[in-house]
Amino acid sequence: MDDVNFAGWTLEKSIQVIQGDQRTRVLVKGRPYMSWPSGDEESVRMAIVQLSDCGLGTQEELAKAFEVHVNSVQRYRADFEREGMRGLMSGRSGPKQPWKLTPALRGKILLIVLREGIGKLEAIQQRLAQAWQEEVSVASIQQVLAENGLGEPPARGVRAEALTGELFAVEPERQLMLNLVGAANAAGDGQAGSSPPHPPGRGGNDSGSGPQGGDGEEGTDYRRNYSPAQRVYLDQLEQGDYNAYAGGLLFAPLLARYDFLPTLRQRIAIPTYEGYRLEELSLTLFYLDVFGFRSMEDFKRAYREEFGVLVGRTQSPSLFTLRRFLHKVRELAQGEALIDAFGVAYLRSGLAAWGVMYIDGHFMPYYGMYPISKGWHGVRQIPMRGSYNFLAVDEQFHPWLFLIRSCSEDLLQKIPELIEKAKRLGEQAGVSRERLDQLIVLFDREGYSAELYRYLDGRDLGEGKRRARFISWAKYAEKWVNDLAVEEFRQVARVQYQIQETEAIRYLETTRSMSKYGKIRAVVIQSAKEPKRAAIYTNTTAEEIGGARIVELICHRWGEENAIKELLHKHLINYTPGYVVEDLEDQPLVTNPEVTELKKRIRVGKAV
Numbered sequence: 001m002d003d004v005n006f007a008g009w010t011l012e013k014s015i016q017v018i019q020g021d022q023r024t025r026v027l028v029k030g031r032p033y034m035s036w037p038s039g040d041e042e043s044v045r046m047a048i049v050q051l052s053d054c055g056l057g058t059q060e061e062l063a064k065a066f067e068v069h070v071n072s073v074q075r076y077r078a079d080f081e082r083e084g085m086r087g088l089m090s091g092r093s094g095p096k097q098p099w100k101l102t103p104a105l106r107g108k109i110l111l112i113v114l115r116e117g118i119g120k121l122e123a124i125q126q127r128l129a130q131a132w133q134e135e136v137s138v139a140s141i142q143q144v145l146a147e148n149g150l151g152e153p154p155a156r157g158v159r160a161e162a163l164t165g166e167l168f169a170v171e172p173e174r175q176l177m178l179n180l181v182g183a184a185n186a187a188g189d190g191q192a193g194s195s196p197p198h199p200p201g202r203g204g205n206d207s208g209s210g211p212q213g214g215d216g217e218e219g220t221d222y223r224r225n226y227s228p229a230q231r232v233y234l235d236q237l238e239q240g241d242y243n244a245y246a247g248g249l250l251f252a253p254l255l256a257r258y259d260f261l262p263t264l265r266q267r268i269a270i271p272t273y274e275g276y277r278l279e280e281l282s283l284t285l286f287y288l289d290v291f292g293f294r295s296m297e298d299f300k301r302a303y304r305e306e307f308g309v310l311v312g313r314t315q316s317p318s319l320f321t322l323r324r325f326l327h328k329v330r331e332l333a334q335g336e337a338l339i340d341a342f343g344v345a346y347l348r349s350g351l352a353a354w355g356v357m358y359i360d361g362h363f364m365p366y367y368g369m370y371p372i373s374k375g376w377h378g379v380r381q382i383p384m385r386g387s388y389n390f391l392a393v394d395e396q397f398h399p400w401l402f403l404i405r406s407c408s409e410d411l412l413q414k415i416p417e418l419i420e421k422a423k424r425l426g427e428q429a430g431v432s433r434e435r436l437d438q439l440i441v442l443f444d445r446e447g448y449s450a451e452l453y454r455y456l457d458g459r460d461l462g463e464g465k466r467r468a469r470f471i472s473w474a475k476y477a478e479k480w481v482n483d484l485a486v487e488e489f490r491q492v493a494r495v496q497y498q499i500q501e502t503e504a505i506r507y508l509e510t511t512r513s514m515s516k517y518g519k520i521r522a523v524v525i526q527s528a529k530e531p532k533r534a535a536i537y538t539n540t541t542a543e544e545i546g547g548a549r550i551v552e553l554i555c556h557r558w559g560e561e562n563a564i565k566e567l568l569h570k571h572l573i574n575y576t577p578g579y580v581v582e583d584l585e586d587q588p589l590v591t592n593p594e595v596t597e598l599k600k601r602i603r604v605g606k607a608v
């Protein structure tokens with residue numbers, strides 16, 4: 001029976017495309033045919049071509065099922081027949097190679113150089129014009145010679161290097177320099193911290209972590225740190241193109257140099273998520289912070305096509321994809337392990353220096369829906385729900401270790417934990433045992449405790465088992481520091497700051513007796529501007545650390561407060577991404593309350 005169009009019944013579609021959050025499936029006559037990660041356009045084109053070639057659907061049926069134009073189906077088939085799978089791959093529009101430099105023209109240039117022995121670029125240009133009336137630029141001639149091993153690299157590479165030199169001129173002091181011309185010229189780089197940075201890479205071909213390249217040509221070796229999509233954009237940029245986020249490409253060599261992506265891969269076992277790789281999602285979050293987006297919601301105003309260049313995709317992930325990815329990462333419970341991994345990487349690369357560690361706590365308020373314990377907000381001077389962020393920074397105030405803890409814990413309890421963790425990470429980073437034992441820890445009056453001092457002295461371990469050298473402000477010193485004579489402050493420490501002028505501070509050294517601890521070394525300082533005095537306690541000897549050095553370190557402690565303030569305003573460490581409410585794919589049906597009320601009235605009316 002040919003007629004199957006019964007009333008109330010429709011013929012089931014022979015080809016169905018079911019799109020989900022993570023995967024797209026194709027059913028042919030109710031049976032699975034293909035599936036691929038959502039957002040993979042190349043797989044969509046391949047499915048259309050295969051279904052068409054196998055005769056499982058007409059071009060009109062395929063266009064309707066995949067929601068594309070019939071002309072697109074025809075074009076996909078033609079591209080596949082001409083170039084195979086390569087023809088279905090996405091690529092930039094326009095000429096795929098320099099169309100003016102034809103094989104015939106390249107042969108003429110090589111003929112002039114090899115047979116006639118003309119080597120100068122201007123002379124080759126004149127000879128082309130005289131013999132064949134060919135107008136070719138010097139840059140094109142140089143490119144042809146470089147590709148055949150007969151000349152210098154293209155002129156555009158030279159221009160790029162010259163521009164880099166203007167942007168990143170070397171300062172008189174030794175400072176970190178951003179090298180954009182690859183590892184071949186990295187020998188002259190400056191140093192950051194106590195150890196030189198190591199070369200990037202260790203495998204992988206990710207955005208910001210390019211493949212290892214040898215000593216390539218000077219004009220092209222710098223491109224090895226960029227992904228294929230970024231290289232395409234660099235080519236467009238040389239020809240004249242606009243991108244609001246092009247400056248972010250400068251971070252690609254830097255991220256590769258300090259192993260940003262390999263460190264993430266060590267701890268986050270999520271290779272892909274919703275069609276994006278872990279590296280692409282991580283780079284999106286990194287650049288989200290770099291370009292000053294104030295929140296996840298603020299990322300809506302980003303130009304996704306232009307932002308995608310930074311991660312090597314045609315478009316950046318959506319806001320909802322980023323939120324779901326962060327929730328997926330949270331479920332792995334690898335937060336502190338990831339912090340430790342980056343701490344080791346910072347020590348190895350020299351981004352953080354071992355020797356001096358400032359420790360302080362920062363209160364992070366919480367405005368969410370979950371009931372958590374309250375803590376004291378030091379700025380607003382009120383109790384609030386929140387958590388504590390206990391940070392450790394080096395002598396140059398570079399943060400490299402931190403702990404997020406409940407408000408039920410305080411700094412006094414976290415100082416020993418941070419010291420033990422820092423020593424363990426330092427050992428993994430290759431710090432010698434002698435330098436590990438020479439760690440100097442500084443904290444404010446919140447850490448004033450005889451029990452903590454005894455623990456740092458290692459008195460529970462025996463003589464000579466000191467865990468760390470500590471320097472801290474003394475509490476209750478106002479009861480005795482003002483009894484000291486002014487003539488006793490004979491020594492002067494000159495404290496240099498990064499911004500404010502050098503300050504001369506008078507001090508004296510003495511010994512005090514502390515309850516439940518015993519005798520302790522004290523350094524009393526006197527302000528030059530105001531008649532104020534303060535005392536510093538330490539468990540070091542004068543041979544280990546001089547009095548002037550102690551005064552300098554404790555006066556620099558406010559630099560950690562400034563570092564926390566910078567993290568708060570520039571990098572939003574108080575921000576919590578929160579949760580997002582999304583509509584369910586299968587919406588539940590509920591009875592209309594008005595219909596229920598009408599039925600009730602009908603029943604009452606019938607009863608009457």
